[in-house]
Amino acid sequence: MITCSHRLEVLALPGMPLVAPGDDVPALVARALSGAGVSLADGDVLVVTSKILSRAEGRFVELPRVEPSARATELAREVNKDPRAVELILRESTAISRRAPGVLVVRHRLGFVVANAGIDSSNAVPPDARPGSGPWALLLPEAPDASAAAIRAKLEAESRARVGIVISDSFGRPFRLGTVGTAIGVSGLPPLWDRRGEPDLFGRALETTVTALADQVAAVADLVAGQAAERRPVVLVRGLGFAPSDRGAGALLRPAAEDLYA
Amino acid sequence: MITCSHRLEVLALPGMPLVAPGDDVPALVARALSGAGVSLADGDVLVVTSKILSRAEGRFVELPRVEPSARATELAREVNKDPRAVELILRESTAISRRAPGVLVVRHRLGFVVANAGIDSSNAVPPDARPGSGPWALLLPEAPDASAAAIRAKLEAESRARVGIVISDSFGRPFRLGTVGTAIGVSGLPPLWDRRGEPDLFGRALETTVTALADQVAAVADLVAGQAAERRPVVLVRGLGFAPSDRGAGALLRPAAEDLYA
Numbered sequence: 001m002i003t004c005s006h007r008l009e010v011l012a013l014p015g016m017p018l019v020a021p022g023d024d025v026p027a028l029v030a031r032a033l034s035g036a037g038v039s040l041a042d043g044d045v046l047v048v049t050s051k052i053l054s055r056a057e058g059r060f061v062e063l064p065r066v067e068p069s070a071r072a073t074e075l076a077r078e079v080n081k082d083p084r085a086v087e088l089i090l091r092e093s094t095a096i097s098r099r100a101p102g103v104l105v106v107r108h109r110l111g112f113v114v115a116n117a118g119i120d121s122s123n124a125v126p127p128d129a130r131p132g133s134g135p136w137a138l139l140l141p142e143a144p145d146a147s148a149a150a151i152r153a154k155l156e157a158e159s160r161a162r163v164g165i166v167i168s169d170s171f172g173r174p175f176r177l178g179t180v181g182t183a184i185g186v187s188g189l190p191p192l193w194d195r196r197g198e199p200d201l202f203g204r205a206l207e208t209t210v211t212a213l214a215d216q217v218a219a220v221a222d223l224v225a226g227q228a229a230e231r232r233p234v235v236l237v238r239g240l241g242f243a244p245s246d247r248g249a250g251a252l253l254r255p256a257a258e259d260l261y262a
Numbered sequence: 263m264i265t266c267s268h269r270l271e272v273l274a275l276p277g278m279p280l281v282a283p284g285d286d287v288p289a290l291v292a293r294a295l296s297g298a299g300v301s302l303a304d305g306d307v308l309v310v311t312s313k314i315l316s317r318a319e320g321r322f323v324e325l326p327r328v329e330p331s332a333r334a335t336e337l338a339r340e341v342n343k344d345p346r347a348v349e350l351i352l353r354e355s356t357a358i359s360r361r362a363p364g365v366l367v368v369r370h371r372l373g374f375v376v377a378n379a380g381i382d383s384s385n386a387v388p389p390d391a392r393p394g395s396g397p398w399a400l401l402l403p404e405a406p407d408a409s410a411a412a413i414r415a416k417l418e419a420e421s422r423a424r425v426g427i428v429i430s431d432s433f434g435r436p437f438r439l440g441t442v443g444t445a446i447g448v449s450g451l452p453p454l455w456d457r458r459g460e461p462d463l464f465g466r467a468l469e470t471t472v473t474a475l476a477d478q479v480a481a482v483a484d485l486v487a488g489q490a491a492e493r494r495p496v497v498l499v500r501g502l503g504f505a506p507s508d509r510g511a512g513a514l515l516r517p518a519a520e521d522l523y524a
Contacts, residue, residue: 006494008272008486010501098522105522113437122471159384170473171363174523175375175514176476179483180436194439210382211432211484212440219367219442221479222473223502224270234269239272254439260360261436261523262366 008239022059026154040159047221049233053141092117144185145248147260164189168218181222183214190245264308270501274494283320288416302421315403354379406447407510426451430480444485445476452507
């Protein structure tokens with residue numbers, strides 16, 4: 001059950017360092033919270049940008065070390081992209097949704113549909129990179145739901161508050177321009193808020209009223225994290241009311257059989 | 263230019279009445295602000311749910327008064343919907359994007375792709391409805407950008423602050439479940455935040471960094487307005503920094519020629 005709030009506070013936490021491979025993200029988030037003087041309360045949600053998990057997991061790949069397959073080479077020619085980048089996209093994907101010059105939209109192995117398998121080449125240089133190395137790419141984290149659960153476990157043990165964690169990434173969309181914050185990992189917060197069957201103002205059952213709660217929370221965080229999200233990779237959203245949930249971000253995926261577009 | 267904020271406050275305004283045909287929405291919003299003791303500041307954004315504009319504009323339609331065309335009747339049989347509802351959807355649309363049992367996704371005359379042309383049958387009963395009348399449908403407002411501009415003009419004249427207005431609706435999405443708040447009218451706030459060319463942390467130009475600012479602001483508001491959005495149809499978002507813009511919500515639409523899905 002979710003009690004809709006009338007007021008939210010959204011705060012980008014100061015004090016997060018630039019994350020390096022091997023770093024303990026749950027501990028870094030806990031430290032940033034205490035450094036900012038924030039005591040977590042029941043119902044607080046922390047939105048963590050996927051990029052710091054990718055960095056902590058060492059998901060950097062140096063493109064010159066990637067050997068493109070014959071399929072990647074052919075596809076790269078077709079869409080006019082670097083064959084090594086296409087090879088990485090194919091390795092991270094289960095299917096191609098759309099291809100066009102400069103564009104490869106795929107179904108990621110985690111289930112969502114995203115351009116270029118969510119692989120980033122901004123801020124993608126590892127801290128120990130040799131001078132002159134690269135170009136580098138940064139893959140999405142291995143298991144964002146599990147990372148969300150680990151951060152939640154750490155923060156709940158330290159604070160005794162029941163919180164929600166969203167791992168976010170910026171996704172483009174069909175039909176519309178611009179990216180929006182999107183949930184790729186969730187723990188604690190219900191990913192969907194299902195109000196079907198509740199009466200409307202006139203006693204008639206509400207119709208299309210399943211809200212993508214975790215995606216909207218990711219969008220809020222994107223507004224304060226900015227694009228250079230590594231500088232403010234953790235955002236506190238305070239004021240949502242919800243009962244704890246153990247559903248992951250897969251709950252937000254439309255089953256392929258019901259998808260008229262993928 | 264947009265200065266990304268570290269902190270946002272999001273507040274659903276109390277004191278909005280149930281809006282009726284002929285009501286002056288800009289005046290009602292101004293009154294709710296002063297009733298709540300809110301003095302607008304530069305950079306404040308007000309998100310107004312499309313439904314109160316539809317109600318003020320009297321966009322109610324009683325289904326028994328709709329005469330379905332031959333095309334609507336045939337299409338209704340194909341997708342198993344009420345032919346009168348299909349007739350309304352076709353009148354509000356310029357093209358059909360997808361059809362399936364129970365589903366009609368169209369390009370709305372305002373340009374966006376949306377299920378059922380955004381026509382709502384929850385909370386759709388006009389205040390002066392005869393007992394036993396209906397069922398009723400409520401069409402999207404006529405010109406949301408113009409409505410946003412009118413609300414902005416009224417509030418800026420009264421407050422001397424430079425503000426942004428977003429007219430929002432809840433849209434479903436391909437690929438993902440659940441609805442998200444989406445901007446269908448914009449004034450003052452830049453619909454898109456274009457940061458291409460800015461350097462990342464390592465001095466490399468950022469790549470895909472056009473953010474759908476107005477859509478994300480609409481998503482924030484949806485979190486506090488809830489689905490029964492008529493009860494809290496106006497949400498204040500304070501803390502974004504932006505330079506005034508005169509672009510409307512059309513800036514958020516992907517040109518049909520570049521759309522791989524529509």
